[in-house]
Amino acid sequence: MTFDNDFPALKSSTYFNTAYVGLMSRSLYEFRSNFEKNYLLNADQYKIDAYDRLDQTHATIAAFIGSRKEQTYFVSNFSAGIRFVLDIFPKGSNVLYLKDDYHSLVEALEERDFNHFGLSIEDRIEEKIGQALTQNKFHALVISIVQFTHGLKIDFDFLHHIKEKYPKLLIVGDATQHIGTDLFDFESSPFDAVVCSGYKWLLAGFGNGFIALSDHFFAETNLSREDFYQKVFSGHFNILGAASLVFALEYLKANDFEKLVEKNKVLSQNLISELTNIGWIPEYHQRKPQSSIVSISTDEAVLNQLQDQGIRASYRGKYLRFSMHFYNSNEEIEKLITLLKQSITV
Known part of the structure; x- marks a missing residue:
């Protein structure tokens, strides 16, 4: 199930910022x-x-x-x-x-x-x-x-x-x-x-x-x-x-909220795993249960670099914060990880 057509903002950015503002559907x-x-x-x-x-x-x-x-x-x-x-x-x-x-x-x-x-x-x-x-x-x-x-x-x-x-x-x-x-x-x-x-x-x-x-x-x-x-x-x-x-x-x-919840959890766990694989260890990643917010302790300059590449996220406290929702995808996670590996310096 994809939601690109009902959430137009997804066409202009990779949106990992629902914890700040959720997208408006068409x-x-x-x-x-x-x-x-x-x-x-x-x-x-x-x-x-x-x-x-x-x-x-x-x-x-x-x-x-x-x-x-x-x-x-x-x-x-x-x-x-x-x-x-x-x-x-x-x-x-x-x-x-x-x-x-x-x-x-x-x-x-x-x-x-x-x-x-x-x-x-x-x-x-x-x-x-x-x-x-x-x-x-x-x-x-x-x-x-x-x-x-x-x-x-x-x-x-x-x-x-x-x-x-x-x-x-x-x-x-x-x-x-x-x-x-x-x-x-x-x-x-x-x-x-x-x-x-x-x-x-x-x-x-x-x-x-x-x-x-x-x-x-x-x-x-x-x-x-x-x-x-x-x-x-x-x-x-x-x-x-x-x-x-x-x-x-x-x-x-x-839209079957229970399935949307399950998708949200899978995406968030995938993001945690992928970040961990490249050496970015999310805060409190070993706690159970996990939330839909995945945060990394790093400099705000990293957020600025990501925004230049169309990634929407937030910086809160000392953390770069990503927040996954059901309208996100594994392809977007792959894009983020590729950027972090190839062009973003921690």
Whole structure:
């Protein structure tokens, strides 16, 4: 299965940068163009219809991520959503997090009057989290499922273990670099809250995302579902963004999302293997499970050289970051490896 015709940007570059911005499909572009005509022609009815559809919007998101519809909320992006969630925590809460996690997550925490306990990121991060939990009583662990710089993916089995050991602990996850790359079932996951933007791996364009909350989250925070709903929807919402998210989720399902996930994993593993073969050892490449982000510790000048050859990637922290999605191919990996071997100096 190839997607070249539905993702025109693939014709002008070799795109390994979905972790920064997911590609827009031609299908989504046409949908958005037609959808906005309704606003042009029908004015107020456009907004009325959007609110009438909001329940179904939440049902579509909930079905995709395995959450409960009445505890799933559309938001405009991760940065807004994580602040809605953190606002529920009382002042003085002890919060455990990673100091070099996604900057918007860290900033949202540090903006608030919490007791902050930050850990450095390393290969044995689960062990460090476990040790920290024995030393203090924490209200919450707030963490990205996949680290945006180098792709380290937190071990779900470990999170289940600490949930059993510390049953009152709330685990809040930034799911933006995870959902869309792998299957995810919120209800069976160790998370009490996840927040996700839709413009990366879900390929939904800008202006959309979602929050999902667990029963445990509501019980521990004494929060009512109605109050949280009113907090999230205190003003108008991004109508085009919401419709685009629904379209994108249905697009993934229509194209057999489980097979797309499998292709993504195969491509990412192939990239890891090929880079290793030429002496470029990806960060955390021996951890299980792997994410769809493959990063190399090197100079930013290498990215500039690759961009001159039509390779799109990113430089984050000290890492050259490649991010594979289902619309990539083994031929593109071969092109990258050839360039690295023949003309790129580390």
